[in-house]
Amino acid sequence: MTRQSVAKAHEKIQELSWEPAYHEPVSQYGTDYTFSKAKKKDPLKQVLRSYFPMEEEKDHRVYGAQDGAIRGNMFRQVQPRWMEWQKLFLSIIPLPEISAARAMPLLFRTVPNPELHNGQAIQMIDEVRHSTIQQNLKRLYMNNYIDPAGFNSSLRNFQNDYAGTIGRQFAEGFITGDAITAASVYLTIVAETAFTNTLFVAMPGEAAANGDYLLPTVFHSVQSDESRHISNGYATLLMALSDESNHQLLERDLRYAWWNNHCVVDAAIGTFIEYGTKDRRKDRESYAEMWRRWIYDDYYRSYLVPLEKYGLTIPHDLVEESWNRIWNKGYVHEVAQFFATGWIANYWRIDPMTDEDFEWFEHKYPGWYDKYGAWWENYNRLSVPNGHKPIAFEDVDYVYPHRCWTCMVPCLIRQDMVMDEVDGQWRTYCSEGCHWTDAVAFRDTYEGRQTPNMGKLTGAREWETLYHNWNFADIVKDMGYVRDDGETLVAQPHLDLDPKKMWTLDHLRRCPPFPSPNVSLNEMTDSERQAFHSDYVRQGPAGRPAPAE
Amino acid sequence: MTATQEPVPTQTERSVPKPVFTDAEAGAREFPDSNLRRFNYFIPRKRKQSHYEDVTVEVQPDPRHYLSQGWLYGFADGKGGYPLEWTVLKAWGSDRPEPKRYPGSGGQGYEWPAHGWHEFRDPNEEWEQSIYRNNSNVVRQLNQNVDAARQSKAFDQWNPNWVQFVAQHVGAWMHVDHGLGLYLFANANRRGPTNMHNTAISVNSMHRIRSAQDLALYNLTLSEEIAEFDGEAHLRTWQEDPAWQGVRGVAEQLTSTWDWAEALFAANVVFEPLVGELFRSNLVQQAAPGNGDFVTPTLIGAAEYDYAERDLRYTKALFQPLVADKEFAEHNTRTMQSWLEAWVPRCLAAARTLQPLWSQPDAKPPRFEDALDRAKSRFGGILAELGLRNPKELNQ
Ligand SMILES: [Fe+2]
Ligand SMILES: [Fe+2]
Numbered sequence: 001m002t003r004q005s006v007a008k009a010h011e012k013i014q015e016l017s018w019e020p021a022y023h024e025p026v027s028q029y030g031t032d033y034t035f036s037k038a039k040k041k042d043p044l045k046q047v048l049r050s051y052f053p054m055e056e057e058k059d060h061r062v063y064g065a066q067d068g069a070i071r072g073n074m075f076r077q078v079q080p081r082w083m084e085w086q087k088l089f090l091s092i093i094p095l096p097e098i099s100a101a102r103a104m105p106l107l108f109r110t111v112p113n114p115e116l117h118n119g120q121a122i123q124m125i126d127e128v129r130h131s132t133i134q135q136n137l138k139r140l141y142m143n144n145y146i147d148p149a150g151f152n153s154s155l156r157n158f159q160n161d162y163a164g165t166i167g168r169q170f171a172e173g174f175i176t177g178d179a180i181t182a183a184s185v186y187l188t189i190v191a192e193t194a195f196t197n198t199l200f201v202a203m204p205g206e207a208a209a210n211g212d213y214l215l216p217t218v219f220h221s222v223q224s225d226e227s228r229h230i231s232n233g234y235a236t237l238l239m240a241l242s243d244e245s246n247h248q249l250l251e252r253d254l255r256y257a258w259w260n261n262h263c264v265v266d267a268a269i270g271t272f273i274e275y276g277t278k279d280r281r282k283d284r285e286s287y288a289e290m291w292r293r294w295i296y297d298d299y300y301r302s303y304l305v306p307l308e309k310y311g312l313t314i315p316h317d318l319v320e321e322s323w324n325r326i327w328n329k330g331y332v333h334e335v336a337q338f339f340a341t342g343w344i345a346n347y348w349r350i351d352p353m354t355d356e357d358f359e360w361f362e363h364k365y366p367g368w369y370d371k372y373g374a375w376w377e378n379y380n381r382l383s384v385p386n387g388h389k390p391i392a393f394e395d396v397d398y399v400y401p402h403r404c405w406t407c408m409v410p411c412l413i414r415q416d417m418v419m420d421e422v423d424g425q426w427r428t429y430c431s432e433g434c435h436w437t438d439a440v441a442f443r444d445t446y447e448g449r450q451t452p453n454m455g456k457l458t459g460a461r462e463w464e465t466l467y468h469n470w471n472f473a474d475i476v477k478d479m480g481y482v483r484d485d486g487e488t489l490v491a492q493p494h495l496d497l498d499p500k501k502m503w504t505l506d507h508l509r510r511c512p513p514f515p516s517p518n519v520s521l522n523e524m525t526d527s528e529r530q531a532f533h534s535d536y537v538r539q540g541p542a543g544r545p546a547p548a549e
Numbered sequence: 550m551t552a553t554q555e556p557v558p559t560q561t562e563r564s565v566p567k568p569v570f571t572d573a574e575a576g577a578r579e580f581p582d583s584n585l586r587r588f589n590y591f592i593p594r595k596r597k598q599s600h601y602e603d604v605t606v607e608v609q610p611d612p613r614h615y616l617s618q619g620w621l622y623g624f625a626d627g628k629g630g631y632p633l634e635w636t637v638l639k640a641w642g643s644d645r646p647e648p649k650r651y652p653g654s655g656g657q658g659y660e661w662p663a664h665g666w667h668e669f670r671d672p673n674e675e676w677e678q679s680i681y682r683n684n685s686n687v688v689r690q691l692n693q694n695v696d697a698a699r700q701s702k703a704f705d706q707w708n709p710n711w712v713q714f715v716a717q718h719v720g721a722w723m724h725v726d727h728g729l730g731l732y733l734f735a736n737a738n739r740r741g742p743t744n745m746h747n748t749a750i751s752v753n754s755m756h757r758i759r760s761a762q763d764l765a766l767y768n769l770t771l772s773e774e775i776a777e778f779d780g781e782a783h784l785r786t787w788q789e790d791p792a793w794q795g796v797r798g799v800a801e802q803l804t805s806t807w808d809w810a811e812a813l814f815a816a817n818v819v820f821e822p823l824v825g826e827l828f829r830s831n832l833v834q835q836a837a838p839g840n841g842d843f844v845t846p847t848l849i850g851a852a853e854y855d856y857a858e859r860d861l862r863y864t865k866a867l868f869q870p871l872v873a874d875k876e877f878a879e880h881n882t883r884t885m886q887s888w889l890e891a892w893v894p895r896c897l898a899a900a901r902t903l904q905p906l907w908s909q910p911d912a913k914p915p916r917f918e919d920a921l922d923r924a925k926s927r928f929g930g931i932l933a934e935l936g937l938r939n940p941k942e943l944n945q
Pocket of ligand 1: 099126127
């Protein structure tokens with residue numbers, strides 16, 4: 001068998017599928033897209049008898065590197081600043097991976113071309129690979145890095161913390177709602193084709209610069225499967241495009257998927273790369289520079305724009321606005337500042353920024369220091385408990401933000417905040433794009449057209465609601481973010497592991513109760529709400545209160 | 550912003566900073582949690598948590614225990630995640646409502662695991678390393694066997710009508726593997742309530758799809774090696790041969806089953822022993838050697854091993870606890886007995902329509918009735934292990 005050509009082998013396995021004569025396979029997922037049954041080419045041309053050994057070979061390299069890293073005591077040279085953010089990242093990412101596996105069957109009946117199903121099944125098992133290989137990496141970190149707290153409680157934290165919730169969209173969005181919106185547009189066409197570059201190429205580069213060469217080994221191995229998944233997505237996209245009645249839905253879904261991915265992925269990965277690194281050489285690319293290259297040039301200009309020749313309107317405005325948010329509106333900096341403000345709700349430690357960091361930020365993002373410098377100096381000043389409260393409860397010129405109902409990242413670019421009553425509830429949104437996603441896109445009609453298969457935004461989307469008026473010591477206990485002495489917090493606003501310098505539940509007891517912004521918003525009178533809104537949009541940057549009028 | 554302010558990306562490879570000693574290795578100092586080096590959010594099956602558990606348990610969250618904000622995205626009916634009602638079977642705790650969230654509710658759900666579904670562990674402990682190691686071993690072994698056979702001209706030893714038998718009937722089975730692999734097993738990897746269920750099911754799916762491809766590529770080799778071998782006969786046999794229409798009908802019906810647990814049960818507990826093993830172990834494996842064929846049994850044997858030693862093993866571990874469930878044993882047993890009443894006659898009918906195959910090879914395998922009896926008694930043994938009764942339909 002080994003001498004058979006790949007092409008011949010691949011052609012042969014096309015004989016496997018058949019037209020049912022007695023019973024149709026079960027149809028469990030709906031779509032408002034229409035596909036015609038036409039002969040298609042399997043874009044993958046992958047046969048399992050070469051696939052399995054190929055992946056096994058890749059595994060040998062990964063596990064060999066892991067053995068080597070432990071023997072060579074890699075962790076003596078790993079930057080804790082970087083490793084701490086891995087507690088967040090690696091708590092999130094195994095779920096998106098496994099969700100991609102679970103998403104594949106959504107396409108079986110909705111895209112009636114059996115030639116594509118072989119590739120989808122291989123993607124399914126690829127994703128099982130990715131999820132478990134990443135869990136395994138986290139386990140290795142837990143066992144070998146100095147501070148296992150946050151790794152050891154990883155998947156519980158991921159499920160009950162606001163930060164996990166933000167990341168979870170990049171998983172639940174793959175497996176629910178309109179099957180094509182979810183498993184094709186959101187997952188393969190946007191998340192995998194656009195954003196895996198920042199996840200699986202930019203992140204590993206930064207890891208290596210921080211002394212960790214295992215993350216690159218694992219994630220490059222993961223990324224090498226990705227081009228096949230991108231081909232899966234593209235094949236489905238071309239089929240959808242061939243029916244003109246799908247264009248309206250494709251345009252809707254590209255807008256939603258693009259904007260949500262930007263909100264979520266750029267918030268997280270941008271923060272890891274800019275604030276989780278110790279590498280401050282001026283020649284290292286900033287996240288903005290990487291984004292410009294991989295997402296703007298490689299994805300937007302080389303992949304999305306050419307789709308216009310099929311008559312599709314692509315979301316130029318949203319791509320430009322994403323860039324505008326990253327480059328001019330400080331999106332990543334605002335998010336990092338929020339994560340650090342809210343360190344008490346985290347399950348990792350955040351290192352204060354130093355003069356060297358300031359200098360790098362100013363070099364890469366001119367004007368950074370004027371906006372964020374003073375706040376980070378305060379963060380540093382307040383990092384070791386010394387009679388004061390955590391920074392969220394101290395006066396540092398920062399207004400605790402409201403959360404975006406759609407992407408659940410707070411409304412940090414204050415002037416862009418949108419407030420609206422939707423489904424009988426007053427909600428805040430970080431942007432027009434997120435408001436549109438909730439109020440317009442995730443509905444059962446779209447521009448007058450019936451869209452009965454479109455998904456729904458669900459859940460207790462504002463994390464703070466659950467803890468309305470609680471004391472933070474009780475919140476942290478409720479989430480389980482306390483170390484094994486029953487007192488010391490998992491999260492810390494510094495990296496010093498001297499127990500005398502670490503924050504405990506007692507320190508939090510002295511803080512006032514913590515009201516939910518959204519509950520408070522809904523308790524306001526109309527005029528109070530209007531006043532709140534006009535004040536909020538005059539706040540910032542860096543969370544500063546609105547100037548006196 | 551002006552264009553000149555935009556960062557100009559540099560394509561040059563960055564220099565990597567010099568290593569610095571950070572002393573960030575385990576054990577470098579003592580502090581709260583410094584020795585807590587195990588995942589602490591689940592209770593392991595055995596005293597010590599296994600590597601398999603560490604990489605699979607809790608990856609798929611559950612609003613009944615830790616997932617405090619609930620599912621964030623739903624289908625049009627508002628249901629998100631992995632609804633327990635996607636099967637009629639129930640594990641203890643299934644009927645308790647999802648914990649309510651409201652202002653000030655806190656994040657607590659039920660104590661872990663919240664319901665019995667989370668207690669399932671795949672006894673094969675499948676995760677990435679085992680998946681690729683096992684399947685690569687199979688692939689390598691089959692490649693070697695087929696190459697060796699080709700070099701030693703082993704195919705020349707086959708009886709002429711055995712050539713036809715392999716082309717038609719061994720070939721036809723590839724469609725069963727493919728159809729179930731994709732539309733039953735891969736499909737069900739979206740439907741189970743926990744990550745352990747869905748991961749085990751996806752591995753099962755790959756066994757079947759790989760086996761389908763093994764048979765297809767073997768078929769291709771035989772077309773190249775044996776002049777009289779008709780590489781397209783399997784298509785006509787599968788689509789037109791009356792002997793196969795029973796199997797085809799029941800395979801299609803399996804993929805049309807809505808309830809994932811019923812589909813899995815019907816496929817692995819009923820169809821595979823009564824039809825799959827009947828065909829593989831009690832026909833092909835018995836008839837091949839007498840007809841000069843020592844190669845086909847290695848392919849069929851690989852599929853048989855996957856089923857008997859792995860897929861059936863996790864299937865039993867999945868259903869057994871439900872039969873003995875502390876809250877729903879009766880409900881589950883009744884449900885599974887009713888599935889047996891529905892699927893046993895279908896599978897037996899499919900098995901019987903295969904009977905003409907037994908008389909086709911020159912060197913005959915043991916009698917069909919004996920083969921079927923063996924399959925039935927194997928099936929009865931599986932039911933006994935699960936704590937289920939032989940349905941009366943088995944005696945028909
Ligand atoms: Fe992946
Ligand atoms: Fe948003």
